[in-house]
Amino acid sequence: MITPLIVLTILFVPTLIAAAMALRTTAQGVINLGGVVGYAAAFAFFSVGHFVITDEMVAMLPEFFPARRPLIYATGLIEAGLALALLPKRSRAYAGLGCIAVLILFFPGNIYTAINSVGPGWHQWGPVYLLVRTPLQVLLIIWGYWFAVRGGGLSGLPRSLAAH
Template sequence: MKPLVVLLVSAVGTLLVTHFISGRWDYLIAGNIAMAIMLLFTALGHFIYWKGMIMMVPGFIPAKKQMVFLAGIFEILFAIGLCIPSSRRLTADLLILFFLLVLPANVNAAQKGIDYKDASFEGRGTNYLWLRIPMQLFFIAWVAYFGLILVQPE
């Protein structure tokens, strides 16, 4: 839920700042900067809560610790890529794929009741998926709209 709040607050804040600076409502810039801020926020979790994040990774995935850190690095790279107009389309495509690939970790965490912050099995459980899956789909739709649909072909 926190990433969604970060995304929405960042979008409104960025939209207001860009309007104040340029005098126009630049939804493309605001939408991509907001997603970049959210990605930096979530990437930080991969480095702070890495023990709990490792617990989230499904059993069939090898090198769990490396995967957690790699996911955090990818989120930082995606944040940068969304802010560079020439790389925005490719970044959006890869970010959508990334969001789909990490969804099993969220499902696994919910099924096992993992609390990634405490690295414990005292998390929210499967009811959390009623929020998490739609939120993940919202993130995908956001990236598709601001990273693919609003971007003008070069």
């Protein structure tokens, strides 16, 4: 189960580097930028999986899904697009909301794969996998909200979302 450790490293290393840099500068938002860079790198990492281990990703979808392979490629492109959209401050909050939506919408697929022990190696641990994946999923959602949505400039969001 090395992938969750890779994801945590991808998230925390840029954030910790930014925190160290923040000690030496008066610039505002350095730590937040590190968190965003880590989040964007994580989504880029997720995206790459769709193109590198495509067959395993296809196995994560139930048989009744039509065009499973094109769907895997399309979701990989969505994740890559979100990773890129996190970087400019102008689109960051929207991209953060998109990342959170993807994490929520794709999570049933992780439940399916864990219950059926299909997909990439760590999913084959069965339901035990969810003991690792669920907290990681929650962390990714909180991370996205904290650094991208909340820290990404909420002025462009609808009033109901900006009130938080």
